Amino acid sequence: MGDNVRVGTRILYVEDDQRIRGSVKLALEDDGWQVDEAETGEDAIVNFDRQPSDVVLIDIMLPGIDGFEVCRSIRRRSDVPIIMVTARADTHDVVAGLEAGADDYMTKPLQPKELSARIRALLRRARPNQPGNPRLRFGDLEVVPSEGVVSRDGEQLHLTKTEFRLLVELANNPGKVFSREDLLEKVWGHGVFGDGRLVDVHVRRLRTKVEADPANPRHVVTVRGLGYKLQP
Numbered sequence: 001m002g003d004n005v006r007v008g009t010r011i012l013y014v015e016d017d018q019r020i021r022g023s024v025k026l027a028l029e030d031d032g033w034q035v036d037e038a039e040t041g042e043d044a045i046v047n048f049d050r051q052p053s054d055v056v057l058i059d060i061m062l063p064g065i066d067g068f069e070v071c072r073s074i075r076r077r078s079d080v081p082i083i084m085v086t087a088r089a090d091t092h093d094v095v096a097g098l099e100a101g102a103d104d105y106m107t108k109p110l111q112p113k114e115l116s117a118r119i120r121a122l123l124r125r126a127r128p129n130q131p132g133n134p135r136l137r138f139g140d141l142e143v144v145p146s147e148g149v150v151s152r153d154g155e156q157l158h159l160t161k162t163e164f165r166l167l168v169e170l171a172n173n174p175g176k177v178f179s180r181e182d183l184l185e186k187v188w189g190h191g192v193f194g195d196g197r198l199v200d201v202h203v204r205r206l207r208t209k210v211e212a213d214p215a216n217p218r219h220v221v222t223v224r225g226l227g228y229k230l231q232p
Contacts, residue, residue: 009055011057014044015085016062018039027112028115040065041070045074052078055122056081089105094197098198104121105198122161138171150164152212166206169186169187170228171230175232184198
C-alpha cells in the first residue's frame with residue numbers, strides 16, 4: 001500500500017448504479033482501501049450505524065432518501081469525512097451538499113486515483129501547534145490543536161475534522177490573511193484550480209459554531225477581496 005493512512009480504513013460508498021459502484025469499489029480496493037457498499041440512502045444509514053466508517057462517499061441522486069438527507073443524517077451522528085458525488089460541478093447541488101455537512105465533492109465519472117488522493121487529504125490530522133504553546137486563546141475561544149479540542153466560554157464545541165483543520169490553520173497564524181487558494185491547498189490538498197466554494201461554505205459552517213454572533217464574526221473574519229483571517 002505504501003500509505004499507513006489506508007491500513008484498516010473503511011469507506012462506505014453509497015451509489016445506486018451497480019455497475020458504477022462495482023467498478024469504483026474494485027479500484028479503491030486495488031488501491032488498498034476497505035470498501036462497504038450501500039445501494040440506497042436507507043441502507044447507508046443502517047450500514048453506518050452497524051459499522052461506522054472512516055470516510056463516506058455519497059452520490060446525490062439516490063432512490064428514496066437522497067444524498068443530501070443521508071449526509072445530514074450521518075453528520076448528526078458523526079464528524080466522519082464525507083465526500084458528495086454529483087453529475088455536474090456548476091449546479092447548486094455542490095453548495096447544498098456542502099451545507100448539508102459534506103467536506104468535499106467530486107463529479108462523475110470518478111477518477112479512482114484522484115478519489116484516493118481526496119480521501120487521504122480528508123484523513124490527514126490537523127498539523128500540531130508549535131511545542132510549548134499547546135493552547136491558542138482568542139477572547140472567548142480556545143483551540144487545543146494537539147487534542148482536537150475547541151471551546152467557547154469553556155464549553156466544548158463539536159466541529160467536523162475539516163472544520164477543525166480549517167480553524168487550526170487560521171489559529172496557528174493569527175492576523176495572517178489566507179486566500180481561498182491558500183486554504184484549499186493547506187486544508188483540502190487541492191491545487192490552485194480548486195473550488196473556492198469549499199472554503200466559503202466551511203467558513204460559514206465554522207462561524208455558526210465558534211462565533212457568538214455568526215452574522216457579525218469577531219474571530220473568523222473576511223478580508224474583502226483577499227480571503228479570511230483569524231482576528232487575534
